[in-house]
Amino acid sequence: MSELSWWVLGACLSAYAIKLCGYFVPRTVLDSPIMSHVASTLTVALLASLVTVNAFTSGQELVIDARIGALAAAIIALIFKAPYLVVVLVGALAAIVLRATGLAA
Amino acid sequence: MTNLLTPATKMGLSISIATGLYGISFGALSIAAGLNLWQTVALSALMFTGGSQFAFIGVISGGGAASAAFSAASLLGVRNAVYGMQIKQTLRPHGRHVPWMAQVTIDESTAVSLGQADGAEKRRGFFTAGIGVYVLWNLFTLAGALLGEQMGDPAAWGLDGAAVAAFIGLLWPRLTSVQPVLIAVSAAVVTALAVPISAPGLPILFTALCAAAYALFTVRKAPAATEHGRLRSVDEEQQ
Numbered sequence: 078m079s080e081l082s083w084w085v086l087g088a089c090l091s092a093y094a095i096k097l098c099g100y101f102v103p104r105t106v107l108d109s110p111i112m113s114h115v116a117s118t119l120t121v122a123l124l125a126s127l128v129t130v131n132a133f134t135s136g137q138e139l140v141i142d143a144r145i146g147a148l149a150a151a152i153i154a155l156i157f158k159a160p161y162l163v164v165v166l167v168g169a170l171a172a173i174v175l176r177a178t179g180l181a182a
Numbered sequence: 183m184t185n186l187l188t189p190a191t192k193m194g195l196s197i198s199i200a201t202g203l204y205g206i207s208f209g210a211l212s213i214a215a216g217l218n219l220w221q222t223v224a225l226s227a228l229m230f231t232g233g234s235q236f237a238f239i240g241v242i243s244g245g246g247a248a249s250a251a252f253s254a255a256s257l258l259g260v261r262n263a264v265y266g267m268q269i270k271q272t273l274r275p276h277g278r279h280v281p282w283m284a285q286v287t288i289d290e291s292t293a294v295s296l297g298q299a300d301g302a303e304k305r306r307g308f309f310t311a312g313i314g315v316y317v318l319w320n321l322f323t324l325a326g327a328l329l330g331e332q333m334g335d336p337a338a339w340g341l342d343g344a345a346v347a348a349f350i351g352l353l354w355p356r357l358t359s360v361q362p363v364l365i366a367v368s369a370a371v372v373t374a375l376a377v378p379i380s381a382p383g384l385p386i387l388f389t390a391l392c393a394a395a396y397a398l399f400t401v402r403k404a405p406a407a408t409e410h411g412r413l414r415s416v417d418e419e420q421q
Contacts, residue, residue, distance in 0.1 A: 081248050084249065084252050085221045088225075088238055088255045089224060092228075092229045092230070092255060092256065092259040093228070096259070096262045096284040096285065096287050097266070097280070098263040099262065099263040099266020099287070100266045100267075111398070112271070114400075115397040115398060115401075116268060116271055116272075118365055118394070118400075119268065119393050119397065120268065120356070121353070122366070122368075122369035122393030123264075123265075123268075123292070123293070125353055125366035125367070125369035126370070126372075126373040126390070127289060129385075131342070131349055132346045132350075133377075134377050137377060137380075137381070138377070139378060144346050148346050150343075150347070151347035152350060154347075155354045161189065161193045161351050162193075165196045165200060165344050165348050168343040169200075169340035169341065169343045169344035169347070170340060171340075171343055172340040172344075173343070176338070
C-alpha cells in the first residue's frame with residue numbers, strides 16, 4: 078500500500094475514535110440536571126450554527142448568494158406551516174430560480 | 183405504512199437525499215485531488231463525515247502533506263464527539279449498538295434527531311438520517327469517482343438551497359419563546375464571526391463551546407429541574 082493509503086486509513090480510524098468518544102461520557106454525567114440544561118441550550122445553538130454555515134459560508138469566507146434566498150423562502154414556508162418536505166423543496170427551488178434568473182450567484 | 187412514514191422519517195429521508203447527492207462532488211473532487219478510487223471510497227465508507235473528507239482531499243489537492251490532511255480531517259471531526267454525547271443522552275442506546283451508531287453520528291443524523299419532540303421520533307430521525315445519508319453518500323461518492331466532472335455541480339440542482347432549508351426546518355419548531363430565539367441568533371453570530379478566522383468545521387465546535395459555557399453560567403436561573411434534588415445540592419456547594 079502507498080504511504081497516502083496508510084494516512085487515509087489512519088484518518089478514518091481517528092475520525093471513528095472521535096465519534097466513539099462522545100458515547101464514552103458516563104451516563105451519570107449526562108443525566109445530571111445541569112447537563113440536560115446544557116444539552117437543550119446546545120441543541121438550539123448547534124442547529125443555528127449549522128444553518129449559518131450552510132447558508133452563508135464558502136470555505137473560510139462569508140458569502141451572500143442564492144442560498145440566502147433559499148433560507149428566506151424556507152422561513153416563509155415555515156411561517157405558513159408547510160410540511161418539512163415542502164420546506165426543503167422550496168429551498169431548492171428558490172436557489173434554482175435565483176440562479177437561473179441571474180438574480181444571485 | 184403509518185409507522186414507516188412518520189414526520190421524523192420523512193425529515194430523515196429528505197435530508198438523506200439532499201446530502202447524499204453531494205457525494206457526487208466529493209467523489210469527483212477526490213479523484214481530481216489525486217486520490218485513487220479505493221482511497222476515495224474508503225474515505226466515504228470509513229471516515230464518513232463530509233467536512234473532514236473535504237478537508238482531507240483539500241489539503242492533498244493543495245499540495246499539502248498527508249500528515250497535514252490527517253490533522254485537518256481529525257480536527258474537523260471533533261464536533262462529532264459533541265454529537266455523540268447528545269445522542270447518548272437522548273436515545274440511551276444499548277452498548278452493543280454504540281459501535282455502529284457512532285459511525286453514523288454526523289451533522290444530519292444528530293440534527294434530525296434533536297429536531298424531534300418525542301423519544302420514538304428522535305430515534306427514528308437518527309436512524310433514518312444516519313443510515314440514509316450513509317447509503318446514499320457512499321453510492322454517490324462511487325458515482326462521482328467513476329463519472330467525474332461529467333455529473334456537474336450539485337449546486338446547479340439547488341441542493342445547497344435544500345440543505346439550508348433542511349436545517350432551518352429543524353431549528354424552527356424549537357424557536358417557541360424569546361430564550362431559544364436569543365440563543366439561536368447569538369449562535370449564528372458567533373458562528374459567522376468564527377468562520378473567517380478558523381478552518382471549516384471549527385466554527386460549529388467553537389459555537390458549541392460558547393453555548394455550553396453560557397448554559398453553565400445561567401444554570402442557576404433556569405427553572406429548577408430538580409428531579410433528584412441534584413441541582414439544589416450543586417448550587418449549595420457552590421455557595
